[in-house]
Amino acid sequence: MRFNNIAGLVSVALLILWNPHTHAFKFSERHYKSTVLGNSITFHVDIPGVSDSGVPWNLAFSRAAEQWSMLTPVQVNTVKSVADPCRYDSISGVGFTNNCWVEHLATAATFRSDGMIAGADLTFDSNSDWDVFTGNSRLKVIEHPGGRVEYRLIYDFERVSLHEIGHALGLGHTNFPESIMSAAPDRGDHNEKLTADDICGVTIAHGNPGGCPLLLKNPATVSGKNTTAHFVGGVSRDRGLTYDTVFQRVDKLDVMATVVVEERHYHKPGRLHAVVELSDGALLMKTDTGFSAWDGTIEALRTTAVQPLIVANEIYVLKNFDLRANQVQKIGVSVYVGYSLVEEPGEIYYSGTPIKFRVQ
């Protein structure tokens, strides 16, 4: 690693595949203000040659950059120029290498200015097998002398590029295996496109929460004062690949929410809240151990234990919830999520609009 003599560069984040986390979209924890300087990042990429499938490496990377540009407020540019990704300077280089800080498959090392991401070097392990393809992962079969057969996974360079660019834009790993920002090592078995989960983190961090497909509008407080907190949530039957509002009894549901606290509340001790209103009038609150009935009063509201609030806090309201096995009948469900601070008793910052869905 070469980190010497780097004036003006504040910090390095090594964001490595296979680093397990348990969150829906999540900003990088080490750098809680993970915005990109000027909402723009330019990668210098000139990787010679084409993949086995005939797609030039440069084209695959440009397509990945374009997806982020099209779907988020950050402009991800590429210029055709060689820049050594192992050289820690202010130029964002991209390349295959085994010369620097690649540990598992691929790495994004961000560099910063005034606390914002000014660029990132993306390294892809030159000792791994790469191609560009859609659909399921592929295996390479190697027959060794003596009859031993070895199976090696071939990685889709475009999908891993999407993932590493996401780190360069300040995202950590997500809990949903279908999302590009999942930490799953097998990049070939899931989606090739950015999901709502991937998009929301970047759009909120970069000042355009309305671009987040899962934003819950009209955030509110118990006291009635305005809040800059954001609340995101949705209901999925396919592990976060798509979100819906109408479900059948055969479905298994994930109800996820992310609470993005006000900037002045970062790292303060507080609690997360989720309450459920059913169409038959019942009110439930989610505690650390499950759900219990709630009388609707602030005094009776129980929640998670006190914890330091991070920028984006995940609440898994339901996880792989089997409607039929739990004997759920036709019903409408509204889920409100929020947070409170130990230092402000009685005040709650919450999603004025619920996550709504119904079971038919």
Ligand SMILES: [Zn+2]
């Ligand atoms: Zn990663």
